[in-house]
Amino acid sequence: MVSRPPEDSQLVERARSGDEDAYEELVRAHQGIAFRTAYVIAGNAADAEEAAQEGFVKAYRALGRFRAGSPFRPWLLRIVANEARNRRRSAGRRAALSLRAAGEESSGGAAPSPEGAVLAGEDRERLLEAVNGLREEERLVIACRFFLELSEEETAAALDVRLGTVKSRTSRALEHLREAYD
């Protein structure tokens, strides 16, 4: 984990006392993960953008209720994900997650996998298809834990479920994936 200068906690403190520049810095630091989390839940870019934007505005207004010293990211993701769910409910079918075309650069700046290419192109498509075919709650837990690489705590916050539920849902989803994929 790379620490950001200055730390979230300092920025949150400054933002709480009305420093909008500090909050803008927080937004810049977290807008990528917030937007992608919203995208995974809402299923389309327009709703995700609206949800992330609205989430950041609401989080700013709610900073007074933020418990000092606790991590900012899960707290923020809970608010953004909630906005995304509200939009997801009112919209039609979501688009399934898809893979970038071969050779394209990652937009999220994700580091290349240290494990190297575990999966050939075809297998990747098939695995993603299996994930897209999971029940919604299992698809989301896989997307949060493995695609967005959220911690179990962050996943619990984003999906608005208990930590134990994240654990059990993850192992159930992995089982289903093994069945579908093997």
Added chain:
Amino acid sequence: MTELETALRQLGGEIDYPPTPDLASAIRGRLERPTRLWRRPAAVALAIVVVAAIAAAFAVPQSRSAILDWLGLRNVSVVRVEKLPVVPATGRLDLGRQVTLDEARRRAPWLRLPEGDPDSVWLNESLPGGKVSLVWGTPSRVRLLLTEVTGRAYIEKVVAGDTQAESVDIGDAGAWFQGPHVVMFRDRDGRFHDSQARLARNTLVWQLGDVTLRLEGGLSKAEALRIARTAS
């Protein structure tokens, strides 16, 4: 970690996410606003009243009603002020919900369409009569925005000294606004219905029967008029 988990993590790096929009800039200017929705427009309205009053004290030559008469646009009002109120440059485009062109046509049969299909179509029914927005580009990066309102909805523009406004020959009446100005949508009772005030770029506004159209983008007057003349 099992092989499957490793494979999933690797897959995660290759998901085709849309590019993250510049949220930090998008929410600038929205942070001070109070939580309750109805207070937002009130705050904007107050800001404009205050600025307008200051402007009046400086004896701005054109009065509001004079500008209105000159424009001949029924659903547009223009307030000239000394200095524009501070509003976000991008603002939040409150476009409403995305619909297909067919649905927009069904719900807003009065809709006028220019040449060339838009990239997305948006419907906002919180304004009386409805408001349809045709977007070329993406909602976060709009190249061209055509907004159409009818009935009791109307567009309010706040212009300052360095905004040029001139009457142009298009439809039943038209006006070209060159330079930054503030735009809002509201009903005839003066209530703001959607969207915060935001800073607009060069804009063409014109009237076709009961429909008021508003075209905004980085366009010259000639380009805007050319596009506008294709709308029927």
